[in-house]
Amino acid sequence: MPKKNEKTEELYKLAVRYSKFYGGKISVTPSVPVRSLDDFSIWYTPGVAAVSRAIEKKHELSFELTSRWNTIAIVSDGTRVLGLGNVGPEAAMPVMEGKAMIFKYLGGVNAVPLTVNVHDQQGIFNTVSALEPAFGGFNLEDIESPKCFYLLDNLRKSLKVPVWHDDQQGTAGATLAGLLSSMRMTGRKPSQTKVVFLGTGAANVATARILSVAGFDIGNIVMVDSKGVLNPDRDDMDELMLHNPWKYDLAIKTNGERIKGSLKDALKGADAMVAASGPGPNRFPKEFIKGMNKDAIVFLLANPVPEIWPWEAKAMGAKIVATGRSDFPNQVNNSIIFPALFRGALDSRASTITDEMIVAASSEIAKYAYEKGSTEEHIIPTMKEWEVYPNVAAAVARKAVEQKIAKHSMSAKKFHDNAERIIEGSRMTLSALIKSRLIKMPPQ
């Protein structure tokens, strides 16, 4: 695909040039008027001392009297950045800045990128814990597996604000949304759908867990890695028990039929496949798809090149094919999940993000796609269909209320309108800055 490579090369060049021109992608802007410097005595000393004292008496007030209610940190140690691998915290920064920009633009969330020079899991745990007073939530990003599992599990338990790991939960949520939509189109029910996962990295391990919460039968899930089908008789089980208990747990709970062998064996009679293994093409023989059930659903999520080309999967009988790429139909993209999910979690002041909240987000996205008229080539909304975001935020917030982990309770309609107002405000602010040329157009 020489054409695609040329396009990517061009984007690489532009990104470096523009990054230099703008000096990064985000900045901090006050949210209060400064009519004259006299206002400083309200926003800062002496006035601010009273605000401080109020919060000292009641810490909860930090969510009302400071921007904490709408501010999260994006924390990364830079060990697993995009497809680049371990590039370190400095090099992870442009990616985290980009993430912060998306958070603001699509979700109206203030996200502060914090790339840290701490790499052991206890160290990162302590760092994030120490930052809790300043933030309303945490988005862990691009941290290698299995460290990321440990961090998410333990920070979720220990902190009183939502902690999210986008590579796990965001991908799981987006994948589930795509699956639910595809299953509706092909007349499948979660409880009877056999799903095969290729790759057992953070994304697929998390997706398998989320699927079991969403009504799929975990025994009907089969996971395949480079050593073949995951099953409890495998030689590497004890190694997994010690070093990756999350995968170990899945090895015991999934694959009720106790299939052994290769991907080919796993795909026989499968309804859906979720591949998040490694860049393709030709990652596995396309003929394997033939063994799947009629109207098979095939997600090929490796970046930058899917495991096999989507048209190959279609030629082998797949009915619905999705990838991680924006230039093919059906992009399974975390950006459809995380901005709205955090919007909903922050607006309801949820103390955590439960798996059920993720399922609520995915279901809402699938519902939206269905109501708008989904097709084989359009199973999930794109980021352009931004009216889906307030819907998702409201669904997430209501779920938090239902689960009694929310401090704020409103009707779905009010959550929706509130989210819409905040997200719209964020977009309007940016467009006002562009119109007034305070943000310039990029150089030619």
Next chain:
Amino acid sequence: MAGVESKLRYRDARNGDVDTLAELVVRLKRLNEEFDSMLTVRDDIKVVSRSYISSAVKDKNCIVIVAEYKGKVVGLLKADLRERRFSQPMREGRIIEFYIMPEYRKHGSGTEMLHHAIEKMKHMGVQMISAEFPSQNKISVQFYAKQGFRPITNIHSKLL
């Protein structure tokens, strides 16, 4: 889905179990290897495990117990019966190999199997019971502590 529906059954090992038991010994030794490089298994581990377990099954100075699930051997416990030279009580049963397949762990199977072995050894006149396992195996440390065992001897090693 498959899972543990009924409890495991425990019985003495037979000659017919040797192949499966040898595989379990290999798994155990590979697990031990995870804890310390000085426990790296030798290349001919399969061969030595087989001959080791095949003679153990016949040996009067040790016991070999298997755990079965629906007729399939899924666990192994081998203990040596020893005479203590300088201390009392004198008759000791020392657990040397103890392994249950991952799927059949938890649900109290380890405790059950241990108790089965202890009962058997008691009948054979054993007065105290010990267990050998890698120092770094925290899971075993916790397991035996819960069963009332405490460390009495340390073996420290270094490569030459």
